[in-house]
Each structure stands twice: as C-alpha cells, then as structure tokens.
Amino acid sequence: MSAAQDHAQEAGARRPRSLGFRPRAATLPRETRDTLFLLFVIAAVIAPHLPHIPLWAGAAAAAALAWRAGLAWMQRPLPSRGWLIALTAGVAALTVYSQGTLLGRDAGLSLIVVMLALKTLELRARRDAMVVFFLGFFTLLTHFFYSQSLGTAAAIVLALWGLLTALVNAHLPLGRPSLKMAAAMALKLTLWGTPVMLALFVLFPRVAPLWGLPADAERARSGLSASMDVGNIAQLVLDDTLVMRVRFDGPAPAQPLLYFRGPVLSAYDGRTWRPTPVPERADAERSGSLVQPLGAPTGYEVTLEPTRQPWLFALEFPLVLPQLPGLLTRRTADQQWLAERPIQERQRYRVVSHLEHRLGPSTAQGHERIALREAVDLPPGYNPRTLELAAELLRDPAVRAAGARGAVDAALDRLRRGGYRYTLEPRPAGVHAADAFWFDTREGFCEHIASAFVVLMRGMDVPARVVTGYQGGTFNSVDGVLQVRQSDAHAWAEVWIEGEGWLRVDPTAAVAPSRIGSFQRLALPAGAVESTLLRLSPTLLQRLRDGWRALDHAWNQWVLDYTPQRQFDLLRRFGIREPDSRDLGVALAVVATVAAAATAWAGARPWRRRDPWLATLEACRRRLRRMGYAVPPQATPRALIQTLQTKAIEHPAQREAALRLCAALEALERERYAPAMPEPGAARAHARSNLRHALAQFGRPGFRP
Structure with missing residues (x-):
C-alpha cells in the first residue's frame, strides 16, 4: 500500500462525519452536549x-x-455582535409592523419569544446562560395569559x-455529570420545595385576576348574544x-327538563330577534313575583366559564338571585x-330552581297589556x-274555539305531520x-324552527x-357533573x-324529539386517534374523556377557583x-417561620446516608471487641x-x-477496593x-481467643 493511500485511510478514520448520530453525540464535548x-x-x-404569536415570530425563533x-x-464560532444587533433591530421592526406597537400582551409576547431564541446565539459565558434560564422561567409564566387549564399547567411543569x-x-x-x-x-429539589409552594398558594392573600390584562378583556368568544340571526346558533352547535x-x-x-334560560328575544324586525328594552326601574318592579313555584325545588351548583357576556344561566325558574363576589346581579321581568358587567372570570354560584312553575301574569292588566301587545307585533311586508x-288555521272552528291553546296545538301538529326535518x-332562507x-325548505335547526x-x-x-339558552348537556360518568357546552345551545318559544x-313550547321537539330527549345528541366528527379508539372499544374513548374532564373540573374547583372567600373559610x-x-398574613408568617426552623434544623443535623458496606464492617469490629480482640476504631478488613x-x-x-471469617473479610475488601467487574446489588448484598x-459462627459460645 502506498504512502498516499495510508494517509487517505488515516484521514478517513479521523473524519468525525463518518460516525453515526449516536456515536457522534456520545463523543461530543460536555459544553456542546x-x-x-x-x-x-x-x-x-x-x-x-x-398558536398565539405571528407566523414570522415562530419561524424566526425556530x-x-x-x-x-x-x-x-x-x-463553530458564534456570530459577531454586529449580527446580533442587526437581528434584534429587525425583530423589533417586524413586531411594530405586525402588532402596531411594542407594548401590550401580544406584541410583548412575540418580542420575548424571539429574543429568548436570539439570546442563545451569545451563550459565551455562565452569565449568558443565567440570563437564558431566567428568560425561560419568565416565558413559562406568560403561558397563563392565554390558558390556565390543567393541560397547560402539565406542559409548564414538564x-x-x-x-x-x-x-x-x-x-x-x-x-461530565449525566443529565439523568x-x-x-x-426533581428532588422541587419536591423539597413543594410544601412551601403549597403553603404560599393556600395562605398568600389572593388578588384580582393575575393572568388577565384589561386590554384583552373584550376579545371575542363564541357564545349566545343579545340578538339572534338565522344561522347564528348553527355555528355554536x-x-x-x-x-x-x-x-x-x-x-x-x-333531560327534557334541563332548560338553562338565557336571552329572551321579543322584538322582531323581519330578520333579527332582539330583547325588548325596558326601563330598569320598571323592570325591577315587574320581576319580583312573576314566578309561582308549583313543585319541589331542585338545588344545584353552577360553575360558569368566562363567557364575556352578562347572563347567568339557571334552570327555569329560580326565585332568589345568586350572590357573586364583587358583582351585582339583577333579574328582568322576562326572567333573565x-x-x-360581562363575566370575565370563572364564576361559581348556588341556585334553587322550581322546574314545575307558573310564569305570570295570568291576566292582562295595566302595563302587562301593553307588554303583551308588543309580543304580537310583526313587521309589515315580511312572511306573507x-x-x-x-x-287559514284560525278559520278552523275547533282551533278558534280552543283559543291560544288550540293555535299552539295546530302549529305543533303541522310540524309533526308536515314532513319537516331537523x-x-x-338551505338559505332568504328575506322571508x-x-x-x-313552505319551501321545510328544514332547519332550533332557531329556524323557534323563529x-x-x-x-x-x-x-x-x-x-x-x-335562547342551553338545553340538556352530558353527564360525566366519573364525577357525575353535568357538562353544558356550546353544542348544547338551543332556542325555544x-x-x-x-x-x-x-308557557314554554319547544317546537324542535315536535320535529326532532331526539334533540331534546337524549343526552348524547350532537358531537364533533371524530379524529383519526378517536376513530381508532372507537374501533378498539366503543366505551374506552368516552371513559378517557370523562376521566380527563373530571380531573379538569377538580383543577378548576380547587386551584383556579380558590378565592379569598375560600381562604377565609x-x-x-x-x-x-x-x-x-391580616389573619392570612399571620398564618403565612407562622408557616414560613416553621419552614425556616425545619430547614435550619435539617441543615444542622449530619444527615448522611448509611453505607451498607461500612455498617457491615462496623458490626464486625464490635463483635470482635466483645470477643476480646484489640480492634482499632478505624480498622480495615x-x-x-x-x-x-x-x-x-x-x-x-x-x-x-476463623478461616471462613477471614475469607468473608477478603470478599468484603474486594467488593469495595478491587472488584473484578461491576456486580449487581444482589451480589454485593450476598x-x-x-x-x-461467618461472624455469627465465629462468635458462638466457646469460640474465644
């Protein structure tokens, strides 16, 4: 073989790129790893x-x-400071261009995410690493600006x-300490700090929502609104x-009794249904004694998510308004x-409703006559x-003789027999x-039918x-809680x-009884993973969902809804x-003092793990001393x-x-100082x-030196 070939072969052996990924990773310097x-x-x-930052910001960080x-x-060497200054200026310019400002939640988040990634390009000293660490900790906290769910918390913990x-x-x-x-x-340090963290969570005075910004309070969310256009609730379904x-x-x-009342719409302009404006004083005067309970009450607790709307949903009908901390509530004459102000935080309130009731007035007198006349108004030129x-229905003598009850029965009978479907x-409805x-489409969902x-x-x-409101829901098989979702949005008459x-009349029940009488009605299409689970076990997916939702409900109840009132309780x-x-502050000071004292006591004590090898050797020394042998305190095997x-x-x-004991001592010495190969723990214990x-045999009675 020639010298050139020898040199080429030696160069190929030294070339790092010839190694695979794992061998290459194992030989990397510690700093690189x-x-x-x-x-x-x-x-x-x-x-x-x-999902919360512009596309350019995510691409730049990646x-x-x-x-x-x-x-x-x-x-390779890191980029120069000039490159970093230019990149920082470019990121700031893009932030202003896309967000219109460098201030605010969204703009600040885009900036900090990209800056955190750029800071890694100047990791030259430990000081730079510390800056990256603490920027990372701060970025973790900003996740709570968008979500405080259990899934978000789990991702943040990891x-x-x-x-x-x-x-x-x-x-x-x-x-080269291992990452393991x-x-x-x-993990051990985190577990040691967990009791202090829990004490701070339980006793630290609660303040107004920490993870919300006033500028973001009016961000749009889906939900029922104060008006109803045809097609609006289809999106909610x-x-x-x-x-x-x-x-x-x-x-x-x-299930057919679970009607959670929301907006009541009386004014109609031919296209849109809206509430009838009523002066607040007159509204308060009319709302007091309109509900007459007829049956036993039903008590329950509602945990309402932030809806960005002012309605507090309850089963028809409660008599007493709920008490919300920091919020005044009122009831209108039509029982809304x-x-x-709009609900910006999760609220929890207790309600007692009477599902059997009478909603007055039963006779039209005074101002009620005016309100009832408004409830028959129709805009001219629409729906001829x-x-x-x-x-035509009124020309039927039976309908005319039965009055309003006959008119309702005639309309419902037409819905049942006329080939209408849910x-x-x-299809598009047009102006009328x-x-x-x-007469034309003979189809629709609840708002089409009710309107x-x-x-x-x-x-x-x-x-x-x-x-409008919500009808039904789904009971969680794990904790028994009824979950009401936007897909349960409903409209009735x-x-x-x-x-x-x-009287409540739900015309949708005449067209599609299953929409009202079943707890499992509407669902989103299953994805690929969900479809696979459904094929494997029809009930497995539902059990997994219920378990996760029950856990999420517990998270909401005990963590997110831990209010000052619950602290005082x-x-x-x-x-x-x-x-x-002040009592909270005193309790927190007491807990902090006890924790500090416990930490000082633990630090002062010689907490040292007992080495089994040393324990065995010390037991041998003590036994030989009792047998009369002169054994120094630090005697080796x-x-x-x-x-x-x-x-x-x-x-x-x-x-x-004695020979067996000497052989055992030699084995003990080899275990610590001259092992032939790494032995499993079981072999060392043996x-x-x-x-x-051997020591017990040597120390039997009569075995004395």
Whole structure:
C-alpha cells in the first residue's frame, strides 16, 4: 500500500462525519452536549406559544434555535455582535409592523419569544446562560395569559423540570455529570420545595385576576348574544367549548327538563330577534313575583366559564338571585339573570330552581297589556305566506274555539305531520325566513324552527317570544357533573295563554324529539386517534374523556377557583371567627417561620446516608471487641484479618470458623477496593450476608481467643 493511500485511510478514520448520530453525540464535548439540551428545553418552553404569536415570530425563533444547534454540533464560532444587533433591530421592526406597537400582551409576547431564541446565539459565558434560564422561567409564566387549564399547567411543569435540570447541570462544573443525575437532583429539589409552594398558594392573600390584562378583556368568544340571526346558533352547535358545569344536590332532573334560560328575544324586525328594552326601574318592579313555584325545588351548583357576556344561566325558574363576589346581579321581568358587567372570570354560584312553575301574569292588566301587545307585533311586508297560514288555521272552528291553546296545538301538529326535518345545514332562507321554513325548505335547526313558530303564533294573535339558552348537556360518568357546552345551545318559544301565563313550547321537539330527549345528541366528527379508539372499544374513548374532564373540573374547583372567600373559610375551620387579610398574613408568617426552623434544623443535623458496606464492617469490629480482640476504631478488613491471624486457635471448629471469617473479610475488601467487574446489588448484598453469617459462627459460645 502506498504512502498516499495510508494517509487517505488515516484521514478517513479521523473524519468525525463518518460516525453515526449516536456515536457522534456520545463523543461530543460536555459544553456542546449541555448547549444542545438547553436548546431542546427552550424549544419546549416556546412551542405552546406558537398558536398565539405571528407566523414570522415562530419561524424566526425556530430558525435561531436551529442555527445555534448547528453551530454547537459543528463546534463553530458564534456570530459577531454586529449580527446580533442587526437581528434584534429587525425583530423589533417586524413586531411594530405586525402588532402596531411594542407594548401590550401580544406584541410583548412575540418580542420575548424571539429574543429568548436570539439570546442563545451569545451563550459565551455562565452569565449568558443565567440570563437564558431566567428568560425561560419568565416565558413559562406568560403561558397563563392565554390558558390556565390543567393541560397547560402539565406542559409548564414538564418544561420547568427541563429548565431546572439545565440549571442544576450548569452548577456542576467538574467532569461530565449525566443529565439523568441532574434531572433527578432537580426533581428532588422541587419536591423539597413543594410544601412551601403549597403553603404560599393556600395562605398568600389572593388578588384580582393575575393572568388577565384589561386590554384583552373584550376579545371575542363564541357564545349566545343579545340578538339572534338565522344561522347564528348553527355555528355554536359545532363548537365543543365548555360553558358551565352543574353539580346537583340530589338526583338529576330528567333531560327534557334541563332548560338553562338565557336571552329572551321579543322584538322582531323581519330578520333579527332582539330583547325588548325596558326601563330598569320598571323592570325591577315587574320581576319580583312573576314566578309561582308549583313543585319541589331542585338545588344545584353552577360553575360558569368566562363567557364575556352578562347572563347567568339557571334552570327555569329560580326565585332568589345568586350572590357573586364583587358583582351585582339583577333579574328582568322576562326572567333573565344578568350581572352588572360581562363575566370575565370563572364564576361559581348556588341556585334553587322550581322546574314545575307558573310564569305570570295570568291576566292582562295595566302595563302587562301593553307588554303583551308588543309580543304580537310583526313587521309589515315580511312572511306573507306565514300570515296566510295563520289565517287559514284560525278559520278552523275547533282551533278558534280552543283559543291560544288550540293555535299552539295546530302549529305543533303541522310540524309533526308536515314532513319537516331537523338539520344543521339548512338551505338559505332568504328575506322571508318563516315562509321559507313553512313552505319551501321545510328544514332547519332550533332557531329556524323557534323563529318560524313564534311568527306563526303572532300571526294568529297569540303573544309569543323566542328564548335562547342551553338545553340538556352530558353527564360525566366519573364525577357525575353535568357538562353544558356550546353544542348544547338551543332556542325555544314561550306563548302566553289567558289564565295560565307564559308557557314554554319547544317546537324542535315536535320535529326532532331526539334533540331534546337524549343526552348524547350532537358531537364533533371524530379524529383519526378517536376513530381508532372507537374501533378498539366503543366505551374506552368516552371513559378517557370523562376521566380527563373530571380531573379538569377538580383543577378548576380547587386551584383556579380558590378565592379569598375560600381562604377565609379555611381559617374559620381553625377557630378564627372573622378572618381577614391580616389573619392570612399571620398564618403565612407562622408557616414560613416553621419552614425556616425545619430547614435550619435539617441543615444542622449530619444527615448522611448509611453505607451498607461500612455498617457491615462496623458490626464486625464490635463483635470482635466483645470477643476480646484489640480492634482499632478505624480498622480495615485487612487489619481485621491480620488480627485474627495473630491469635493461636487450637480448637479445629474454631479455626475453621476463623478461616471462613477471614475469607468473608477478603470478599468484603474486594467488593469495595478491587472488584473484578461491576456486580449487581444482589451480589454485593450476598457478600455482606456471608460475612455476617461467618461472624455469627465465629462468635458462638466457646469460640474465644
């Protein structure tokens, strides 16, 4: 072989790129390995923010991290300061261009995410690493600006563990400590700090919502609104967002009785239904005694999600308004429950409703006569065929003789027998929506049916109005809580009958009884994973969902809904009658003092793990001293063997026992100082057990030096 060939072969052997990924990673310097791990952790910190930041910001952060990872892998020098200044200026300019400002939640988040990634491009000293660590901790906190769910908290805990592992690893400057060891130490430190964290959570005075900004309070969310256009609730039906959870004190009512009342719409302009404006004073005067309970009450607790709307939903009908901390509530004459401002935080309130009731007035007198006349008004020029249908039905002597009750029965009978169907994708209705439903399309969902029904009732001179809210829900099989979602949004009708008052009529039940009578009605299409689980086990997916939702409900109840009132209730359990913020401060100071004292005591004590090898050796020393041997306090196994060999032993059995003890001591010495190969823990324990057995045999009565 020529010299050139030898040189080429030697160069090929030295070329690092010839190694595979894992061998290459195993031979990387520690600094490179630690940098790559830190970049992976930073990517995990940033990833949940990608849906909330502009596309360019996510792409820029990913590019910066990939660039830094490539430099670390190839062990190339970092970019100059000029490059970093130019990139920082470009990021600031793009933020102003896309967000219009450098201030505010969204703009600040975009800036900090990209800056965190760019900061990794100047990881030259430990000071730079510390800045990256604490920027990462701050970025973790910003996730709560968008979500405080259990899933978000779990993702943050994992990312926090990664950051703590990288931080611990950075404080181990010598050698090449494994990341596994650093992760275990970070976990141990976190567990040690958990009691203090829990004490701070339980006792630290609660303040106004920490994870919300006033500028973001009016961000749009799906939900029921103060008006109803045809097609509006169709979008809500396809939305699985949680609206509220309801826990009943006793057995839950039947599903057809679960009507959670929301906006009541009486004014109609031919296209849109809206509430009838009523002066607040007159409204308060009329709302007091309109509900007459007829049956037993039903008690329950509602946990209402932030809806950005003022309605407080309750089953029809409660008598007493709920008390919300920091919010005034009122009830209108048409039995809407309203807060003084939109619900921006999760609210929990208790309600007692009477599902059997009478909603007055039962006779039209005074101002009620005016309100009832408004409930039969129709805009001129709209839905002429529906008005003709109303006149045709009234020409029936039986309908005319039965009055309002006969008109309702005639309309419902037409819905049952006329070939109408319930669908989430109706054909366009046009200007005359009621005409289109009754004569052309003969299809629609709840708002189409309720609107057309009320128009027909008014055409027959029967006071009627549209009520929107939520109907039904899904019971969680794990905790028994009723979950009401946007897909349960519903619209129904109320008609006024002389002598009976306002009665609920749900025309959708006449078209599609399953929409009202079943707990499992509407659902989003299953994805690929869900479809696979459904094929494997029809009930497995539902059990998994229920378990997760029950866990999420517990998270909401015990963590997110831990209010100042619940803090004071906790102090009352410990005998404080009228707790306030000062009592919380005193309790927190006591807990902090106890924790500090416990920490000082633990630090002062020589907490040292007992080495099994040293424990076995010390037991051998004590036994030999009791037998009369002169054994120094720090005698090694070799010294003990020499001590045994210097004594003359005449009895054959005693000599044999001494030889076995010497052999066991030699094995103990080899275990610590000269192992032939790494032995499993069971093998080492077996060697120590043999020594204890040999020592017991040597120390039997009569075996004395």
